[in-house]
Structure formats: structure tokens, C-alpha cells
Amino acid sequence: MDTDRLPGCYRHPDRDTGITCTRCERPICPECMISASVGFQCPECVRAGSGTGHHPTANAPRTIAGGVVAADPHLVTKILIGINVLMFFVALSDPVLARELALYGLYRDYFGGTLHGVSTGEYYRLLTSAFLHTEWWHIAGNMLALWVIGGPLEAALGRVRYLAVFLLSGLGGSALVYLLTEPNVATLGASGAVFGLLGATVVLAKRLRYEMRPVITMVVLMLVLTFVPLGGSLSVSWQAHVGGLITGALVGLGMLMPAAGRNRALVQWGTCGVAFLLAAMVIALRTAELT
Structure with a gap:
């Protein structure tokens, strides 16, 4: 025993x-x-x-992070999965729309045509790309990971704080992709946001004094798989994974480490603000390079 x-x-x-x-x-x-x-x-x-x-x-x-305990602690996760599945079928039926929502730094729609991409002011691509998939293995893997990792984390954080971790992680992953990837290469998928939830889960496990070895093993395994080709026309974006993981861990620290009290909400949302500003700085730096 x-x-x-x-x-x-x-x-x-x-x-x-x-x-x-x-x-x-x-x-x-x-x-x-x-x-x-x-x-x-x-x-x-x-x-x-x-x-x-x-x-x-x-x-x-209240949850451990101070959020309201909901009747359905996994509602936001279900909604996020639903949006991703809906966008998957939309992208399959309209490839042109998929290109308009994918993460590009800069590209020309045809020879001599109009320039498009984040660097031209289409900043919405940094988040819309996190809800977009065009291959079944891509969305299946991401949605399974979102359910397994996201469900328990949503229950621990509460809906609003959980959604903040997801969106900021998606933005952080997209910012690193934008900075380090060739501007005319398309990147899409919820992997950055999912890795962010994983980063926050590491912080949660530490906060609750859980055995850390299984969680660290999961992080290492997912990072290793990041660099293994899975087939298909899309390659795995390690930039999105690393950017999302770092952002999620940072926001998770701000959400989970402060003790209950008057200043906890200030620290939590202040950390979110810092994460957003860091991503904005990376985005501004890359935009200056491309324009």
C-alpha cells in the first residue's frame, strides 16, 4: 500500500x-x-x-480563485468546444473565409493585389485563428485536450477567470507566432490556448500541493509531441505552444497565488493586464519590422 x-x-x-x-x-x-x-x-x-x-x-x-461557483462548472469549456466545432465546418465550406480568419503576418491575395495580414491592421486574426481548424486530426486533438484540461481548471477558477486565461493564452501564443514565423505562412488552431490552460494547471497543482510529477510529465510529453510531425498539410506550431504555455502560467500565477482578501481581484486582473501588454509589445515590435 x-x-x-x-x-x-x-x-x-x-x-x-x-x-x-x-x-x-x-x-x-x-x-x-x-x-x-x-x-x-x-x-x-x-x-x-x-x-x-x-x-x-x-x-x-466561491472557487479557490474567488470566482462564483456555477451550477455547471464546465459550461464555458462546452461553449468553447462548440464554437471551435462550428468554425471547423464553416472553414470546410468556405476556404476563402478560413484564409481571412487565419493568422498571417503579411500576404498578398493575388499578384499585384491588396496586402493582408496582422501587420496591415487586421489584428482580429490573432484571436480568430485560435478558433479555426481545417483538418479533423487537428480539431479532434485540440478539443479532447480542451475538455480534459479545461474542464477541471474552469471548476477551480470560475467562468470569467477561466475564460481570461484561455483568451490571453491564445493571444500570447499568436503573438509569438507572429513574431517568429514567416509572415506569409498561415497558422491556426486552439493549441496555444490549450497549452495556456496546461500552464495554469501546473500552477493550480502547485497551489493545491498536489504531486507535481504527473503534471510536469504531461507538460514535457506535450512539448515533445509539439516537435513530432502529425501529418496533413498543417505543421504543428511550436511558437503557439510555447507562447501559450508561458502566458497561461503567468496568468495562472496571478489568478491562484494571491490569498483571499481585498487586493486579490486587483492582483488577478492586474496580471491579466500585464500579460496583455506584453503580448501587445511583441505584436507592435513585429508590425514595425513588417511595415
């Missing part, structure tokens, strides 16, 4: 956790833990406390 193994959550026994409810001391996983004035409480203790005459806001269910 492995005596070093952490106990399982009382509601999800297959999920090891080092966090316990401060009232009943039952082990609780990120999906079940609710922020309290001191530590975290389980849903049952929060419900019991809300009926004792306490002020309702004092017992409002």
Missing part, C-alpha cells in the same frame, strides 16, 4: 487532494472546494452555514 498517496475527495474519490474542509475536515478537490474566510469549505458545510442566520454574502460559494 502506498502510504504517501494523498486522500481522495469525499465526493470524487478518484481525485487525490491535499485540501480539507476547515469545518468538517473532509478532503475536497478543486471542483468541490469553496473559499471561506479561513481556508476552504465543502458544499455541505456551506449550505449548512447559510441557514444559520449568517449574512448571505459571507457564505456565497
Whole structure:
């Protein structure tokens, strides 16, 4: 018997956790833990406390990051998957539209024609490309990873903070692609955003004092696979993966490390602002090179 193994959550026994409810001391996983004035409480203790005459806001269910606990903790992940699947079929039916939404630094639509790309002011491509796929293996792999990694992270962060990590990671990955990739090469896919969620998951595991070796192993494995050709007409963009991973880890630190208190939201959204400004600086630098 492995005596070093952490106990399982009382509601999800297959999920090891080092966090316990401060009232009943039952082990609780990120999906079940609710922020309290001191530590975290389980849903049952929060419900019991809300009926004792306490002020309702004092017992409002909160995630480990301070977000509101939602009835469906995976709703945003489902919506993101739905948008990606919808855009996949749109791109298949209209290749011209797909080219208009893909990440290009600079290209000419035909000989002597109009120049297009991020460097011409089409900055929307930095985010639209993160929702665009044109091959089945590409969207299947990304959506599976989004569900496996994103679902638990959304439950731990809350909807708004989780969406911020996803979008900023997608932007960070696109910014590095824009900086380091040939401007007339198309890049698309949610890989940068997914790697960002992975980076934030590493921070979450550290915050909850989980065993880090499985998480680090997953990161290393995904980075190794980044450089292995998967076939098809698209190649894997290591720039998007690395940029997204770094951005997601940075934003995850800001979301998860501050203790509950007045300044936590300021630190969280301040970190998001810093991540956005860093991406904007990279984008501005590359645009200056191409114009």
C-alpha cells in the first residue's frame, strides 16, 4: 500500500487532494472546494452555514480563485468546444473565409493585389485563428485536450477567470507566432490556448500541493509531441505552444497565488493586464519590422 498517496475527495474519490474542509475536515478537490474566510469549505458545510442566520454574502460559494461557483462548472469549456466545432465546418465550406480568419503576418491575395495580414491592421486574426481548424486530426486533438484540461481548471477558477486565461493564452501564443514565423505562412488552431490552460494547471497543482510529477510529465510529453510531425498539410506550431504555455502560467500565477482578501481581484486582473501588454509589445515590435 502506498502510504504517501494523498486522500481522495469525499465526493470524487478518484481525485487525490491535499485540501480539507476547515469545518468538517473532509478532503475536497478543486471542483468541490469553496473559499471561506479561513481556508476552504465543502458544499455541505456551506449550505449548512447559510441557514444559520449568517449574512448571505459571507457564505456565497466561491472557487479557490474567488470566482462564483456555477451550477455547471464546465459550461464555458462546452461553449468553447462548440464554437471551435462550428468554425471547423464553416472553414470546410468556405476556404476563402478560413484564409481571412487565419493568422498571417503579411500576404498578398493575388499578384499585384491588396496586402493582408496582422501587420496591415487586421489584428482580429490573432484571436480568430485560435478558433479555426481545417483538418479533423487537428480539431479532434485540440478539443479532447480542451475538455480534459479545461474542464477541471474552469471548476477551480470560475467562468470569467477561466475564460481570461484561455483568451490571453491564445493571444500570447499568436503573438509569438507572429513574431517568429514567416509572415506569409498561415497558422491556426486552439493549441496555444490549450497549452495556456496546461500552464495554469501546473500552477493550480502547485497551489493545491498536489504531486507535481504527473503534471510536469504531461507538460514535457506535450512539448515533445509539439516537435513530432502529425501529418496533413498543417505543421504543428511550436511558437503557439510555447507562447501559450508561458502566458497561461503567468496568468495562472496571478489568478491562484494571491490569498483571499481585498487586493486579490486587483492582483488577478492586474496580471491579466500585464500579460496583455506584453503580448501587445511583441505584436507592435513585429508590425514595425513588417511595415
